[in-house]
Amino acid sequence: xxxxxxxxxxxxxxxxATVSHTINNTRYVSGDTKKKxxxxxxxxxxxxxxSARSFRTGKKKTIGFIVPxxxxxxxxxxxxxxxxxxxAQGYHLIIANTKENMEREETNLRLLTAGLVDGLLIASTMxxxxxxxxxxxxxxxxxxxxxxxxxxxxxxxxxxxxxxxxRSVCRLAARGKRRIGIIGGLPRLSTTKERIAAYRAAAxxxxxxxxxxxxxxxxxxxxxxxxxxxRLLERGCDSIVVCQGLMASVTIAYLRGKGIQPHRDLDLVxxxxxxxxxxxxxxxxxxxxxxxVEELGRAAGEQILFQVERPEMPLLERVLTSAYRPFPxxxxxxxx
Amino acid sequence: xxxxxxxxxxxxxxxxATVSHTINNTRYVSGDTKKKxxxxxxxxxxxxxxSARSFRTGKKKTIGFIVPxxxxxxxxxxxxxxxxxxxAQGYHLIIANTKENMEREETNLRLLTAGLVDGLLIASTMxxxxxxxxxxxxxxxxxxxxxxxxxxxxxxxxxxxxxxxxRSVCRLAARGKRRIGIIGGLPRLSTTKERIAAYRAAAxxxxxxxxxxxxxxxxxxxxxxxxxxxRLLERGCDSIVVCQGLMASVTIAYLRGKGIQPHRDLDLVxxxxxxxxxxxxxxxxxxxxxxxVEELGRAAGEQILFQVERPEMPLLERVLTSAYRPFPxxxxxxxx
DNA sequence: GTGAAAGCGCTAACAC
DNA sequence: GTGTTAGCGCTTTCAC
Numbered sequence: 001x002x003x004x005x006x007x008x009x010x011x012x013x014x015x016x017a018t019v020s021h022t023i024n025n026t027r028y029v030s031g032d033t034k035k036k037x038x039x040x041x042x043x044x045x046x047x048x049x050x051s052a053r054s055f056r057t058g059k060k061k062t063i064g065f066i067v068p069x070x071x072x073x074x075x076x077x078x079x080x081x082x083x084x085x086x087x088a089q090g091y092h093l094i095i096a097n098t099k100e101n102m103e104r105e106e107t108n109l110r111l112l113t114a115g116l117v118d119g120l121l122i123a124s125t126m127x128x129x130x131x132x133x134x135x136x137x138x139x140x141x142x143x144x145x146x147x148x149x150x151x152x153x154x155x156x157x158x159x160x161x162x163x164x165x166x167r168s169v170c171r172l173a174a175r176g177k178r179r180i181g182i183i184g185g186l187p188r189l190s191t192t193k194e195r196i197a198a199y200r201a202a203a204x205x206x207x208x209x210x211x212x213x214x215x216x217x218x219x220x221x222x223x224x225x226x227x228x229x230x231r232l233l234e235r236g237c238d239s240i241v242v243c244q245g246l247m248a249s250v251t252i253a254y255l256r257g258k259g260i261q262p263h264r265d266l267d268l269v270x271x272x273x274x275x276x277x278x279x280x281x282x283x284x285x286x287x288x289x290x291x292x293v294e295e296l297g298r299a300a301g302e303q304i305l306f307q308v309e310r311p312e313m314p315l316l317e318r319v320l321t322s323a324y325r326p327f328p329x330x331x332x333x334x335x336x
Numbered sequence: 337x338x339x340x341x342x343x344x345x346x347x348x349x350x351x352x353a354t355v356s357h358t359i360n361n362t363r364y365v366s367g368d369t370k371k372k373x374x375x376x377x378x379x380x381x382x383x384x385x386x387s388a389r390s391f392r393t394g395k396k397k398t399i400g401f402i403v404p405x406x407x408x409x410x411x412x413x414x415x416x417x418x419x420x421x422x423x424a425q426g427y428h429l430i431i432a433n434t435k436e437n438m439e440r441e442e443t444n445l446r447l448l449t450a451g452l453v454d455g456l457l458i459a460s461t462m463x464x465x466x467x468x469x470x471x472x473x474x475x476x477x478x479x480x481x482x483x484x485x486x487x488x489x490x491x492x493x494x495x496x497x498x499x500x501x502x503r504s505v506c507r508l509a510a511r512g513k514r515r516i517g518i519i520g521g522l523p524r525l526s527t528t529k530e531r532i533a534a535y536r537a538a539a540x541x542x543x544x545x546x547x548x549x550x551x552x553x554x555x556x557x558x559x560x561x562x563x564x565x566x567r568l569l570e571r572g573c574d575s576i577v578v579c580q581g582l583m584a585s586v587t588i589a590y591l592r593g594k595g596i597q598p599h600r601d602l603d604l605v606x607x608x609x610x611x612x613x614x615x616x617x618x619x620x621x622x623x624x625x626x627x628x629v630e631e632l633g634r635a636a637g638e639q640i641l642f643q644v645e646r647p648e649m650p651l652l653e654r655v656l657t658s659a660y661r662p663f664p665x666x667x668x669x670x671x672x
Numbered sequence: 673g674t675g676a677a678a679g680c681g682c683t684a685a686c687a688c
Numbered sequence: 689g690t691g692t693t694a695g696c697g698c699t700t701t702c703a704c
Contacts, residue, residue, distance in 0.1 A: 004696095004697055004698085005699095006698095014675085015675045016698080017677095017699080017700075018673085018674060020699055021699090021700090024699085026700085027674090030674090048697085049450070049697055050450050051390050052451070052699095054387050054698095055682090055696090057699065058387075060387060062430070070416040071413040071416040079431070080406045080407040083431060083432070087433075092430050092432070092448075092452065093430065093431055093432075094398070094431075097416055097420065108423075110383075112428075113383075114386050115385040115681095116386045338681090341681065341683095342681080342682095353684075353691060362683085364689065366690090384681085385682075388681035389682060391681080392696055
């Protein structure tokens with residue numbers, strides 16, 4: 001049978017209050033009493049029941065994370081990094097996967113806000129902020145991760161998307177490229193919008209052709225890049241910007257399969273969702289935009305605990321910066 | 337303020353029992369009463385408190401998953417697939433990441449078995465079954481995932497490792513390869529042990545040189561393959577088997593960087609942790625061992641719910657089979 | 673320095 | 689067909 005705090009109290013010859021205070025360090029307990037309590041705990045093999053505790057205190061010591069795609073290494077790494085921080089602070093992480101499906105996100109929001117978690121990290125797939133907001137109880141701690149909305153209602157942690165795209169397009173133009181194609185992610189996402197806006201701005205500023213047919217959208221899943229690539233090649237692009245890591249790695253492989261070599265045959269700018277030595281083997285000869293993925297996860301963890309533990313703290317919109325690493329031309333060195 | 341079941345009962349003019357039975361469909365309630373109850377719920381915006389409920393019933397509707405590396409796509413996909421099944425059954429998934437660290441696994445076991453979850457999926461990094469077993473309370477529902485121990489104490493879901501390795505080594509031998517190198521994962525894991533055993537058996541059966549220096553171990557993290565590869569090349573291997581997907585993809589990229597082309601220069605057998613069209617671009621010219629990753633996740637989900645919801649069910653050790661897809665020689669067709 | 677006891681929100685046995 | 693109520697295991701106020 002289950003061992004409860006009263007069993008411990010009885011065996012130790014003290015009250016349940018004392019046992020509770022002893023294990024939680026929440027008021028003074030004499031050394032002698034402590035000893036008796038711990039001894040009883042050992043003898044009975046007592047473990048405090050987490051759900052009774054969270055029921056009583058209202059704190060679950062658990063954060064929920066609504067993600068669009070766990071199997072995507074970008075989110076896998078963010079999750080890892082957030083979990084790492086949260087577990088060090090004594091919190092657990094509940095994962096809910098939406099597969100970029102808005103209904104699934106709604107369901108998960110409803111479930112997770114119903115007393116299951118203390119706060120929520122959301123990398124939302126919603127097109128409409130209202131739709132998201134409507135499901136969040138007033139005052140519920142939320143941090144938007146990676147994907148934001150143009151409102152100040154919740155804290156957010158994201159990555160600057162404008163600058164690296166703008167820079168990379170300018171650089172392509174400077175190299176003499178005139179027909180720069182771009183493959184974005186889902187059009188409804190803030191990340192995609194910002195990236196496409198940066199592309200448009202740079203194209204205009206550099207005096208490039210404004211050809212809307214060079215702007216295509218994938219769905220960030222693995223198989224969405226090749227058809228876009230085929231169309232861009234048809235349309236005579238001399239360079240391509242791929243706005244998302246998974247699609248980018250598929251792009252490189254797909255082009256290689258067609259005998260098209262990056263840099264030699266076609267200039268490529270590619271988002272990279274993680275930064276490791278190993279992946280440099282894939283990404284040579286490609287201009288890379290490297291997102292600070294681990295920092296993003298950690299920052300998300302920090303922010304949500306701020307919200308949860310210090311509700312008086314102001315909202316914070318934190319924007320991390322990606323590194324832009326153009327493939328070095330002869331005589332150039334790397335830049336961040 | 338928090339709206340409770342009594343608020344609803346009061347407004348609807350019924351008892352809390354009726355409200356509870358109404359929302360849970362747990363005894364007959366007249367249509368009329370139902371209407372009143374739901375109306376009151378809507379008016380007050382009532383949501384049942386999940387932690388009160390699980391405290392009362394003892395069911396958390398939550399499964400824990402202890403994983404060695406969330407950011408590895410192999411586990412990412414297993415998690416996705418398990419979560420998919422579990423959420424459809426009304427369960428949540430708590431993730432704990434160990435980064436292949438045994439102490440972290442111990443900590444997580446202690447935390448998760450203390451009334452937080454109804455059952456536990458474990459892809460253990462332990463070297464010793466006792467060490468794992470000691471932390472699991474008697475009768476606690478557990479399913480071992482991917483990595484097993486030679487005991488019948490818990491249900492398990494894993495992948496057959498022996499046969500595909502054995503077959504692939506034989507095939508290399510048949511192609512005239514004499515010095516076949518192999519890179520395994522962490523030596524303590526069951527998966528690694530089985531794969532290396534299969535390699536040894538096949539090498540012996542095919543009359544190959546038994547050179548222990550051709551057996552190397554990585555740690556399944558990204559950067560562990562290259563040093564192993566360097567050593568195997570030094571030692572004059574004419575073919576290499578890589579026992580883990582992440583290391584395998586790095587292997588291909590690394591060799592390419594050295595100007596070594598699979599098949600033409602060196603035969604390669606490679607575990608692939610997922611099966612998608614996209615990744616075929618990477619894996620052409622390589623003999624692939626494709627693990628049924630999604631099935632593994634789903635099966636893990638099914639098994640743990642069996643344990644949780646039908647404790648009388650017998651233990652089950654389920655072994656899924658990998659597909660072996662040799663790179664087709666001229667005139668050959670694919671095989672599974 | 674410690675104890676007694678209320679009560680968190682819900683479910684379910686028992687009663688009618 | 690519905691109501692009353694005990695009590696899950698814990699924390700915490702109030703009391704001494």
